Amino acid sequence: MSFIVIKTQGQLELMKAAGRLTANVLELIRENVREGISSRELDALAYEFITKNGAVPSFLNYHGYPASICASVNDTVIHGIPDDYRLKSGDIISVDVGVFIGGYHGDAARTFTVGDVADDVKKLISVTEECFMKGFFAAQKGGFISDISKAVQQHAEAHGYGVVREYIGHGVGKAMHEAPEVPNYYAEGMQRIRLREGMTIAIEPMINLGSHLVRTLKDGWTVKTIDGKPSAHYENTIAITANGPEILTKA
Ligand code: MF3
Ligand code: CO
Secondary structure, eight states: OOSOOOOOHHHHHHHHHHHHHHHHHHHHHHHHOOTTOBHHHHHHHHHHHHHHTTOEESSTTGGGOOSSEEEEETTEEEOOOOOSOBOOTTOEEEEEEEEEETTEEEEEEEEEEOSSOOHHHHHHHHHHHHHHHHHHHHOOTTSBHHHHHHHHHHHHHHTTOEEOOSSOEEEOSSSSSEEEEEOSSOOTTOOOOBOOTTOEEEEOOEEESSOSOEEEOTTSSOEEETTOOOEEEOBEEEEEETTEEEESSOO
16 A cells, blocks of 8 residues: 555544554563473464454464464564474564454564573663654654654664664554555655654564674575574554554553
8 A cells, every 4th residue: 555544533443452452462472481482382372362352363374474473583583483493591582463353453563581681682672672662752743754763773773783674664554564664764865754643653673783684584484684693673553643652552
């Protein structure tokens, strides 16, 4: 979809309901991430929870994607396919989930730690969340999408981290991916898209401990850092309102 869909108050309420369920899935995952569990088991928990709540997992069968969550461990940036690998102490796992209910999608992601994680990696996770918050507060009506991009990038790069370029945030609504694109970096000559009341977008910094460069595995999905260093992901679906930005994927 190339045009930006502005949502009415009633539509925002529906998106809030989808967002709440999305956030609740991530809370369920948070409670279950521990040493010894596999991402396939986490995916099964998510599927069961989503469907029991009368919703549809947005990712399942999306362009052939085979699961309800993306589970990206350590140097996997995004789109990790749930498998039988058992998490061990020191791992991190980024879980991304989408939920479709009442005609609208919610889309959110968090990075969780398993057991004892190195301090520099814990720092990466907390700064990635801060990058989201910087972008979030920059998402004011009358401003530009690039205000978000610049805020995210500036905070990540101030810590010496790499900002992933190949994948970006996006509009969210009746479709999981709507216009506009929401990059986490800024480059001269980018489209100037104004932020307006009723816009709903996913801001989703993907931040690497090392190089910003990534590669895709032969499975066509799994995206890893080029240097094997860890990566963190933090995403919420938000609305631009008259009173400032509002997080829709809130538990
Ligand atoms: N949730 C991802 C995003 O934030 C998309 C996941 S792709 C899928 O844009 F195939 F896994 F669904
Ligand atoms: Co998204």
